[in-house]
Amino acid sequence: MASFVNDLRASMAKRFPVVIPAALSFRRAKGHLPNIFRPKTFSEHCQARKVFDRSPKLPQYADKVLVKSFVSRELGQSWVIPTIWHGTELPPESKRDWKRPFVIKANNGSATNIFVREHDTVDWAEIDLVTRNWLRKPYGLGYGEWLYRAIEPQLLVEPFIGNGTDLPVDYKFWVFHGRCVMIQVDTGRERHHRRRFFDRNWSPLPFGLHYPIEHGEIERPSALDGMLSGAEKLGRGFGFVRVDLYEVEGAPVFGEMTFYPGSGIESFTLSSVDVLLGRMWAAADRRAVIDLEVELARICSLEVG
Numbered sequence: 001m002a003s004f005v006n007d008l009r010a011s012m013a014k015r016f017p018v019v020i021p022a023a024l025s026f027r028r029a030k031g032h033l034p035n036i037f038r039p040k041t042f043s044e045h046c047q048a049r050k051v052f053d054r055s056p057k058l059p060q061y062a063d064k065v066l067v068k069s070f071v072s073r074e075l076g077q078s079w080v081i082p083t084i085w086h087g088t089e090l091p092p093e094s095k096r097d098w099k100r101p102f103v104i105k106a107n108n109g110s111a112t113n114i115f116v117r118e119h120d121t122v123d124w125a126e127i128d129l130v131t132r133n134w135l136r137k138p139y140g141l142g143y144g145e146w147l148y149r150a151i152e153p154q155l156l157v158e159p160f161i162g163n164g165t166d167l168p169v170d171y172k173f174w175v176f177h178g179r180c181v182m183i184q185v186d187t188g189r190e191r192h193h194r195r196r197f198f199d200r201n202w203s204p205l206p207f208g209l210h211y212p213i214e215h216g217e218i219e220r221p222s223a224l225d226g227m228l229s230g231a232e233k234l235g236r237g238f239g240f241v242r243v244d245l246y247e248v249e250g251a252p253v254f255g256e257m258t259f260y261p262g263s264g265i266e267s268f269t270l271s272s273v274d275v276l277l278g279r280m281w282a283a284a285d286r287r288a289v290i291d292l293e294v295e296l297a298r299i300c301s302l303e304v305g
Contacts, residue, residue, distance in 0.1 A: 022050045022144030029265035042277035045240070046264020050144045059150035061241075061257045064107040071254045075230050079254045086156035090131060093124050101160035104131065108151035109139030110258075115160060115167070131155055143263040161248050169218070170255065171227060173243045175235030176280040179289040180228050181296065184242075187214050199297070200228060206303040207273050210266035221247040230254075240281045272299050 019036070026034045026047055034047040061067045068080045084098050085091070086107070100120075104127065106112035112134045114127055135153040139145070162168035172184035182205060183198045194214035197205040202220040221227060230252055231243035244255035268274050276296055280289050 018051050018144040018146050020144070021142050022047045025143045025263065026265050029267070039282075040278050041274040042240075042281060043264045043267075043274055045278050045281045046260045047144070050146060050260065050264075054146075056150075057237075058147040058259050062108070062147055062259060063151045064105060064256060065154055065156055066107075067257060068254075071234065074233055075254070079230065079252060081158045081161060081253060081255075084157040084159065086154050088135070088154055090128060090155060096124070098157055099159070101165075103158050103160050105156050105158065106131070106134040106139075107154045107156055108148050109134065112139070117160065117165060140260075140263070143260075143265070145260055145263060147259065161246060161253060168246045168248065169221075171221060171245050171247070172258075172261075173227065173231035173235075173245065174240070174261075174277075175231055175238070175243055176240050176277075176289045177238075177283060177286045178232050178236040179286045179293075180231050180235070180243075181277075181280060181289065181293055184209070185214070185218050186211075187216070187218070199293075199300075205300050207268055207270040207300070209268050210262060213269075222250050223247050223252045227252045270299065270303060 023033050023036075026043070030043065034044040036044065036048040036051050039045045039048045061070060065083065065086050068083065072080050084102060090096065090104075101115070101117045104114040104116070114130065116122060135155070139148040141149070170186045172186070173180045174182050174184065180200055183200065183202075185196050185198065187194050187196075193211050195209060195211040196214040196218055197207060197209070198218075199205060202224065227245050227247070231245060234243050234254075234257065235241045238259075240259075242258040242261050244258065246253045246255055273296070276292065276299065280292050283289050283292060
């Protein structure tokens, strides 16, 4: 018994730097502390994952450079956006002759993107300053997101996919135990950020998450079936992962894999959805998740009715 207690104390001491920021950021957003030992909601499961899940796959697949090898093996090279360049600091300006439009990103964070369009005037001094700050400041530290500290910071440059002017539509597939149960679509990300959820048959769902609900028409992607299959293949082996994809000229393209969406502190407009998604995460397998989808449909039908 004493050995067990000592082991528990050592384990919690190791995780202490994560527990405090995860718990406090959750309380600021939700008004109460999360139950990380017996999580019930999706939001609490995100905090429990931060504290207890130390799988090396998490930083490997969250790394925007390293994950491309995994996606290429699983789905094929056509799913992967080419990397024009990557490294720990931008090359001399004379060598930044990348074909426009392109995107500069950090490999270890979110919302760390600089879009350079065809006719943009580029302030390289400002870009150098911004990208150095990206690499210098650990991402997610204030939320207990340990996996980003485990990624060796790099910059990468990719082609700007889509029409070269507007950001492509971002399709985010919520995958539980290898089963996608809903798709999040984000619009207006540079100006008026909105969000809409759909089920896997592209029927709109009557709830939102953090941002205003997008009420405009969003067309079903022509490659939806392939996107579902690809997202579920990448999500096998995880209780939960969000797989972000694009559609370019009718073909699916991989974006990234996210293990703590919104750091698990954003709020659904229907609290019952947070609870049900938590049950899906805690489910034993894919079959159990499919059974719980019936409950999600029931909740949504009651809300519409």
